[in-house]
Amino acid sequence: MDTMTDTAVLETAPAAALRINGERLWQTLMDHGRIGATAKGGVCRLALTELDRQGRDLFVQWCRDAGMQVRVDAIGNIFARREGSDPTRAAVAMGSHIDTQPTGGKFDGIFGVMAALEVVRTLNERGVTTAAPLEVVAWTNEEGSRFVPVMMGSGVFAGAFTLEHALAASDAQGLSVAQELARIGYAGVQTPGVVPGGMYAAYFEAHIEQGPVLEAHDLVIGVVPGALGQRWYDVTITGVESHAGTTPMDLRGDALLAAARLIEAVNRIALQRAPYGRGTVGHLQVLPNSRNTIAGTVQCSVDLRALEDADLLAMQEDLMACVAELQGRNPRLHIAVKPVVYFPPCHFDAKCIASVREAAAGLGYQSMEVVSGAGHDAVYVANVAPAAMIFVPCKDGISHNEAEWAEPAHLAAGADVLLHAVLRYAS
Amino acid sequence: MDTMTDTAVLETAPAAALRINGERLWQTLMDHGRIGATAKGGVCRLALTELDRQGRDLFVQWCRDAGMQVRVDAIGNIFARREGSDPTRAAVAMGSHIDTQPTGGKFDGIFGVMAALEVVRTLNERGVTTAAPLEVVAWTNEEGSRFVPVMMGSGVFAGAFTLEHALAASDAQGLSVAQELARIGYAGVQTPGVVPGGMYAAYFEAHIEQGPVLEAHDLVIGVVPGALGQRWYDVTITGVESHAGTTPMDLRGDALLAAARLIEAVNRIALQRAPYGRGTVGHLQVLPNSRNTIAGTVQCSVDLRALEDADLLAMQEDLMACVAELQGRNPRLHIAVKPVVYFPPCHFDAKCIASVREAAAGLGYQSMEVVSGAGHDAVYVANVAPAAMIFVPCKDGISHNEAEWAEPAHLAAGADVLLHAVLRYAS
Incomplete structure (x- = not known):
């Protein structure tokens, strides 16, 4: 041994x-x-x-x-x-x-x-x-x-x-x-x-x-x-389910593309609070989840953590600003954010x-x-x-x-x- | 009627x-x-x-x-x-x-x-x-x-x-x-x-x-x-499954974050071939898909379309360059791309x-x-x-x-x- x-x-x-x-x-x-x-x-x-x-x-x-x-x-x-x-x-x-x-x-x-x-x-x-x-x-x-x-x-x-x-x-x-x-x-x-x-x-x-x-x-x-304090969210992104071949890029409401941008934002938000900031999307579900159909709906989690409550709140504000920006960028998208857990x-x-x-x-x-x-x-x-x-x-x-x-x-x-x-x- | x-x-x-x-x-x-x-x-x-x-x-x-x-x-x-x-x-x-x-x-x-x-x-x-x-x-x-x-x-x-x-x-x-x-x-x-x-x-x-x-x-x-011609791919991103709370941002191998960057790249690759370029990730599966666990594996589809074969090949090259860049940026990631369909x-x-x-x-x-x-x-x-x-x-x-x-x-x-x-x- x-x-x-x-x-x-x-x-x-x-x-x-x-x-x-x-x-x-x-x-x-x-x-x-x-x-x-x-x-x-x-x-x-x-x-x-x-x-x-x-x-x-x-x-x-x-x-x-x-x-x-x-x-x-x-x-x-x-x-x-x-x-x-x-x-x-x-x-x-x-x-x-x-x-x-x-x-x-x-x-x-x-x-x-x-x-x-x-x-x-x-x-x-x-x-x-x-x-x-x-x-x-x-x-x-x-x-x-x-x-x-x-x-x-x-x-x-x-x-x-x-x-x-x-x-x-x-x-x-x-x-x-x-x-x-x-x-x-x-x-x-x-x-x-x-x-x-x-x-x-x-x-x-x-x-x-x-x-x-x-x-x-x-x-x-x-x-x-x-x-670390924790704030967890359930996010639902509703876009427009449509054909991957027949729908030009500028007429899409791609819920998974929006989710990708949210994931990148969550990562950036955490990096801005180094060394103790954490941001994770670990759960993500696509509907209808078909290779030649643009995603109509994505449900995902967001997990934000920080050692100071003020940081955690600022991270939440950054998250909501990202959501507003994504919706403003494409009116075909609707994004709902539901807080589900808070540990100080x-x-x-x-x-x-x-x-x-x-x-x-x-x-x-x-x-x-x-x-x-x-x-x-x-x-x-x-x-x-x-x-x-x-x-x-x-x-x-x-x-x-x-x-x-x-x-x-x-x-x-x-x-x-x-x-x-x-x-x-x-x- | x-x-x-x-x-x-x-x-x-x-x-x-x-x-x-x-x-x-x-x-x-x-x-x-x-x-x-x-x-x-x-x-x-x-x-x-x-x-x-x-x-x-x-x-x-x-x-x-x-x-x-x-x-x-x-x-x-x-x-x-x-x-x-x-x-x-x-x-x-x-x-x-x-x-x-x-x-x-x-x-x-x-x-x-x-x-x-x-x-x-x-x-x-x-x-x-x-x-x-x-x-x-x-x-x-x-x-x-x-x-x-x-x-x-x-x-x-x-x-x-x-x-x-x-x-x-x-x-x-x-x-x-x-x-x-x-x-x-x-x-x-x-x-x-x-x-x-x-x-x-x-x-x-x-x-x-x-x-x-x-x-x-x-x-x-x-x-x-x-x-449009079509090229379809199956992509498997392997990272490191780990705890969303205990793993600092700089020690992660987040497969879903890599997937998010791939999705953004697929969108950009298609936009660069307007008006007929199309790029879609419609199918995506996360493992273990738990809200407080960093994704260890993501499997997703990529669907690229264009009206000219040369464009389609150039789009494939851009996709592979994105994959190489993602792997180079984080050695904890491995990305496998398998072509599955080609229609000229x-x-x-x-x-x-x-x-x-x-x-x-x-x-x-x-x-x-x-x-x-x-x-x-x-x-x-x-x-x-x-x-x-x-x-x-x-x-x-x-x-x-x-x-x-x-x-x-x-x-x-x-x-x-x-x-x-x-x-x-x-x-």
């Missing part, structure tokens, strides 16, 4: 610093990854299924083995607590999620949970007691594959939506979150959002990047300043971010800022507690895929940074 | 010229349109079906009633002959097709056949005998909806492909052209391409335009200089074209050149005989649609022009 061979990463680190056990972390991930393992090397462990129960049970067992007290709240979030030496201190939390996509990988979510467990195991081994209590958290249904809304457990914890709304959500078979939580034994009694000793002093989440930036820069640690941008806590950056530097890891383009539990937790994230690279930036892969040495580095970021808050 | 009300068309015509009977032509079209009539006002009369047989039988009956001799050739083409006064002259032919699209209209094809019949009826009525024989032709399976190749009867007649190839073609149920011709009683004994007294001196086909040009110019007669351009006979133009002028109709962007039987016939076409407007340029509509006065005008173009050759 290809473990701990990345000497380029290790050789720059000071020898004296406290370290997690990288081989144990890797073995823990591999052992846990057998629950829901797929033939192609991935994991299918949908939220609140029997496999999720098994994944939770094993995690809870390992937490108890590490001497922690386990609580479960009413939305099924699991909190494993290691008490500190100072009973007046609020806890420092770390974690992520156990559930996966239907064709998910062995690292998305579970890495953040097992890295947190490894931090506790390391402290146990070295006999280190922190002043503040530590909590290892596994949030319910982050992926949203089986039940929406996504990031359900952390969303209820942070008050983004109500417990009742989440419990009433049902899957494609009509089974509700409430029913399934009870069935797998994780309908807890704790009130979501209430933490013994008061809300967390800080929350840290380690996660694979799920993008290509760290790999492209050949770096191992990403310091995450925040998560998230800025993580400056002090938490600095802790991650300094922890990495203290261990000799060169880091860079990598914004989160996707949602994470930390984004909701940031609404109620100081929070930050630590990214490690994943091969080719691939995630939500059975081929998802992260190097053992990179995962160990991420857990080391988590350890030292937490120690800065908990000592 | 809205018959013969377009006085603006009629008032400019000299009173003295010989005229067809517009009301009889309209009634004939409406009577014939009952065979295969659809609830939405269209016609479904697929080639070599029972309804096609009924349509053929009625046409043959009407031809016999008009005193013509009927022959059928081995591919089912029907030739109705009216002898002339000079037995040394080659016949002058006119016609089109009886079959329709599955959701076809009441005018596509059948207008050219019934206009030809109306010419003969008018000559009978006025006691006019032409020097050259006249033939009214109904070509088998022009539409190609049930059997390919399209324009089958005229294609075999002109030697574009063999009789054996056409007879072996089968429909979705596995029934062959040979079987179906025999079943409906139209497997004739005549050798395709052999005409009594030698190949036609000229062939004229009246047809609805199936495009918007005449309507846009508010004109009733289109003089058709030829038919067709130039109709200059003298036949002039006859149409002069016939229109003689009747007081202002005409314009309208190139045929679609295929027609006349395009194949032009390979073996001097040929030309007469276009009349159809409402909103719509054809291959049950909503297809042509004004009675416009159809009468087209038949009048057919009459006089034929008389110029047959007298």
Whole structure:
């Protein structure tokens, strides 16, 4: 097995610093990854299924083995607590999620949970007691594959939506979150959002990047300043369906040509907000979709993202200006734009971010800022507690895929940074 | 019924010229349109079906009633002959097709056949005998909806492909052209391409335009200089499927963005060959086609048309230059272009074209050149005989649609022009 061979990463680190056990972390991930393992090397462990129960049970067992007290709240979030030496201190939390996509990988979510467990195991081994209590958290249904809304457990914890709304959500078979939580034994009694000793002093989440930036820069640690805000739209372009041979170019109302110009505009709009602007048309449907008929209708998505709300609004204005220009240019076209999703941008806590950056530097890891383009539990937790994230690279930036892969040495580095970021808050 | 009300068309015509009977032509079209009539006002009369047989039988009956001799050739083409006064002259032919699209209209094809019949009826009525024989032709399976190749009867007649190839073609149920011709009683004994007294001196086909040009110019007669050549391609763009949130703009291999640029280029390439250049992407498929995933693969069609072969080749070169530029701009993209269809351009006979133009002028109709962007039987016939076409407007340029509509006065005008173009050759 290809473990701990990345000497380029290790050789720059000071020898004296406290370290997690990288081989144990890797073995823990591999052992846990057998629950829901797929033939192609991935994991299918949908939220609140029997496999999720098994994944939770094993995690809870390992937490108890590490001497922690386990609580479960009413939305099924699991909190494993290691008490500190100072009973007046609020806890420092770390974690992520156990559930996966239907064709998910062995690292998305579970890495953040097992890295947190490894931090506790390391402290146990070295006999280190922190002043503040530590909590290892596994949030319910982050992926949203089986039940929406996504990031359900952390969303209820942070008050983004109500417990009742989440419990009433049902899957494609009509089974509700409430029913399934009870069935797998994780309908807890704790009130979501209430933490013994008061809300967390800080929350840290380690996660694979799920993008290509760290790999492209050949770096191992990403310091995450925040998560991009998102505005999604459904666009319907209505033109004039007509014969590709008999209709001269100047008498056309070509809906696909208009869509092409919209796609180019979305790209330009994002590039103008570098480095954090994103603009994507990923879904597009043509009617009648025949090679010798000019498209009469095109339906497509637009996905705009930015780290500042003002940028996101300016991007929306640019989009609407493009639509007006396309319609003005050809009166045979009508373009309807329907907003369908808005997530505000998230800025993580400056002090938490600095802790991650300094922890990495203290261990000799060169880091860079990598914004989160996707949602994470930390984004909701940031609404109620100081929070930050630590990214490690994943091969080719691939995630939500059975081929998802992260190097053992990179995962160990991420857990080391988590350890030292937490120690800065908990000592 | 809205018959013969377009006085603006009629008032400019000299009173003295010989005229067809517009009301009889309209009634004939409406009577014939009952065979295969659809609830939405269209016609479904697929080639070599029972309804096609009924349509053929009625046409043959009407031809016999008009005193013509009927022959059928081995591919089912029907030739109705009216002898002339000079037995040394080659016949002058006119016609089109009886079959329709599955959701076809009441005018596509059948207008050219019934206009030809109306010419003969008018000559009978006025006691006019032409020097050259006249033939009214109904070509088998022009539409190609049930059997390919399209324009089958005229294609075999002109030697574009063999009789054996056409007879072996089968429909979705596995029934062959040979079987179906025999079943409906139209497997004739005549050798395709052999005409009594030698190949036609000229062939004229009246047809609805199936495009918007005449309507846009508010004109009733289109003089058709030829038919556009066509080059069709299947294009596959392979990029990198990745997350719309986590992948920065500069690390993308967005197959749909590349497709958008290709669509814009195809449009520009056609505009550079105005007025007869055409360029269309009508079919496009995105994979995985998810709103927050950058498209990994796009498959699309490209349809290029021009009236000169040199233009068509230059357009292909421009297309390939665009593909090379797109690949050079982003090495994450691979673009494969596969040619799938080539039809050479067709130039109709200059003298036949002039006859149409002069016939229109003689009747007081202002005409314009309208190139045929679609295929027609006349395009194949032009390979073996001097040929030309007469276009009349159809409402909103719509054809291959049950909503297809042509004004009675416009159809009468087209038949009048057919009459006089034929008389110029047959007298």
